[in-house]
Amino acid sequence: MKQQHYFIGINVPTFISEQSVAFLEANKDDFPFRVWTHMCDYHITLAFLGAVKEEKVNKLAQELVEIAKNYKTFKLQVGPLHVFGVKERPRVVFLQVSDEEKLAKLQKEIYEKCVQLGFSLDKRPYHPHITIAKRWNGESPFQFDRYMNKEIVTQEENELTISKINLYMIHPNSVPKYEVIEMFSFS
Template sequence: MKNESQRLFTAIALPNEHKKKLRHWVEQDLNHLSFRKWSDFRDYHVTLQFLGDVATSVIPQLEQALAHAAAEHRPFTLGIGEAGFFGREQFPRVLWRGVTGQREPLDQLYQSILRATEPLGFKPEQRPYRPHITVARSYTGEEPVSASVWQSNGRSGESWVVGEFVLYATRMGQKPMYQIIQTFPLMR
């Protein structure tokens, strides 16, 4: 019998209206840029913890641990921040939008999730937590990305209340690519 597994991560899903505003920005301001992969707007999210390939048999324990983590927190507000990148500015590996608003409760939620999943064998990433919304990956253009993409021009969106986080499964080759497995309401 083969060991069934799913590629999972925890995240804050963006509300639909915010996803649509981000899609509008991509279509209006970025349509001249060449990236190998554009995120489907329905997949926009703020990753909390990437869990990797998880055995199906472990998922109930994982969900219980995540529910305990969620119960330690009350809702908070976030907003969509300015554009940024990973890699080189002119030829970015990842184009993203930052996260504004109540960053301290976001960081506390992230830490709670790490503490809850560690006893199940999930290891935190070694790099610092940098919350963001991935818009595109692997710039393929010949010309460098114009600095105007990164300049502030009031693109930040209004905030929304984060009342839950989700456990996503990755479905390679599908659109949208991420499927919600479970939702964890913030309780306190």
């Protein structure tokens, strides 16, 4: 039987994804990416788990209940556009997320618990972000200087209230792709 893919993350409200999608649509000629994130799939990843057995995910879910109990609601700011990869042909364009100390602590605790439970996770430093498009497909270079650090979410609506974490299952052939299978509310 094929194993499902999972990740742990934070949902992003539609008022943010709507503004982002509207911006991309208005500037689509300058954003020839192969993949645009569906507005219902906007999230902040805390740990990508990959393909794992359901029993292992269930054990992790029990631990996430306990982790979530130790946190209270906090706020994050959604920032401007930026990229991962070569600026002329980026592999990912994303919205920056404020490097809030509480988010970093939460991510580290989840990461360490996943490693304890035997999950093999990405070892690169954590950079919280909201992916909006991937896989550059343009003939000419990306207009990095024109778009980088451009605020596309209004100042009035760039604040996220974080009160829970989610366990997502990935459905690669569906739109949207990500299904919340369990939520873990903060105390």
